[in-house]
Amino acid sequence: MPTFGRAMLEHWLLDPQYTYLNHGTVGAPPRRVLDAQQAVRDTIERQPSRFILRELAFEQPAPWRPASRLREAIEPVASLLGSKADDLVFVSNVTSGLNAVLQSLPLTPGDEVLVTDLGYGAITFAAQAATAARGASVRIVEMPFPLRDPQAVVDTVTAALTARTRLVVIDHNTARTALLLPVARIAAACRARGVPVLVDGAHAPGAIALDIPALGVDWYVANLHKWAYTPRPCGVLWAAPARQAILHPPVTSWGHGRGYLGEFEFVATSDPTAYLAAPEAMAIIAEWGLPAILSYIQQLAWNAGQLLTTRWGTALDTPREMIGSMVTVPLPAAAGATDDDATQLRLALLTEDTIEVQLHAWRGRLWVRVSAQVYNDIADIERLAAAVERRIACR
Template identity: 30%
Template sequence: MTAQSLKSHFLLNEDITFLNFGSFGACPKPIFERYQAFQLEMERDPVQFITVRVAQYLKKSREALASYISCDTDDLVMVLNPSYAVNTIAKSIKMQAGDEILTTDLEYGACDRTWKFVCGQVGAKYIRQLIQLPLVDAKSFVDNLFAGVTERTRLIFISHITSTTALILPVEEVAARAKALGIPVFVDGAHVPGHIPLDLNALDVEYYTGACHKWMMTPKGSSFMYVKKSLQHDIKPLVVSWGYEALFPSHSTFLDWHSLNGTRDYTASLCIADAIDFMETHDWTNVARQSRELVKSYAHTFSELLASPLLAPLNDDFIGQMLSIGIKTPDPERLYRTFVDEYKIEIPVMRHDDKVYLRYSINGFNTAEDLEVLMAAIKDLKMKGILL
């Protein structure tokens, strides 16, 4: 399947060189049409749809997703976004003053904020362990992270794929070392489903969240929260509604507490089986592999052009369908606007602590030409002094 024929499946504006699949994904036409069909069904019969059919449809979605990411159907609930899951779990973990949540300094800013807020409420500490970049191998990463473990470490929170630095982190090795020490692990896999293979049974961590509306390409507002069965009773509903002390409880308090949060549009999450079908029909394993190859084939070129070292070895252990490069610019927000307004390139320019990263994402519809367009723009921006 060519990139051009895959592009015809997407609704993306043809005038834009789209190099930011990572932020919000993009929904292919057949999935989007299914979404709209669900919305029409809801508007034609809102009461029956919301009070009866949604629960049946959601069950099918959870079954399809659970089989796709290998876990028990009843150990995951659909939530709006990973922030929702992180908030739910962070606010439920029992913490006391002086307890520590260990994480890396590569985490997503919204999650850092959630943990700082929650820890601040009880006098616990959110420890952002400084990770040595570039990454070298899994063992040095794990040694680096676990140097931050103390007797007060209550939980390890870690991205499976980081946002600003676009790195696949060795969460399997982290989970194994943590298990040996008896420390629970919460993996933020916002970028993982549909991007790299995920097997939750094998990973065997306590908590995991992932977005379906990024690389699985469902409509926006579809993500999941996984909690190991033995810990589900401790996870409190973020929004208390009819699922709490339910009039007609299901077989699972976990499902009741976290699925019914008041009236809302569930239809994005009803498209999960269609999204999986779309990926299978279009041989997405191969599309993802080709995309990773394209990402890597330009990595050295951009690294040299921007005089900035690669953040990890160029292999499938660390690099997926995104690549981030540290850049120097006097004004990151102006640089981003210039990419969009003057060059018609959608690419994120992201601040992270005192650094700024440029991240390109590649999916089946992208070609080498898109990265050539980016390269030409970068050369131009360097001449103008907007990029140093």
């Protein structure tokens, strides 16, 4: 068992001169996973057409292979997610997987897709584009703020459902506010009203314990390249068996009409190496131990919230059950309040204090979102606290 903390940086290529508190934004694969990806690339390049045309995708396993390369690679990923391998396909990222579901929905004029104001902007755009194309529309539900009780999310979503609601899109772990939303409870409430649920789980695998089928949702899309240590880009789409037949990938290719697995695995020429390196990422998670990883990163995120709010005299209005591997903390009012203030402070932290952290303006003040990974420790958070204090003193 490794000891988590700064010494773990030896497993990453991350520049040790920087305090990296932004794992959630685009992830960072460990060295071993990148080596495994390179090994896959080397294997492909020995016989590229044999690998890509005859070994890669579903239905393709040549007589010399027991299963296709993609089906083999998805097996350990399915274990991490509590899923059956047959319900799971690789997609390049959560955006393309969510687009697949949104574009596949049989919408008609007047129908509504419900999203929340905590959702990721690009996904709201995707929902708007997919609905507008068919005369339907998106309703953006405003969540109570601050969110002190997860039940308030369930109640707000439920109250916004109408006879025209055809889909609810909900984040498992929100991007800016870093809140864990009660997806299973929302799904139960929507199911009782006959409304299917699509989950944006961009930050979930590797950051929280997951059993996707147990959530009772209809579709779940996630990134593995953020918290599950795979190379970029690597996402997965899970569909409940009854919801698979309608699905098509956003780009139509040779898989058209070949069923769920065929549709998503014959997707023209692409680079499959990130997907095929996923088993190495899953092996690392198994070696270090998922419970140990989750307990360390979630505790560090919580401690970061406590430390920063204490140091800065601000408040974390969030119950512990809504915090995963990231925490979003308000800065003191003296740090500024505008987008410009956020950009300047973020840049100064990066270029002068060598701290990479997500920082943004929202609801009239600045917020910092701290990601906690096994290579971080509380000293990183103390560095951030002190650097922000120094910057405020110089304003």
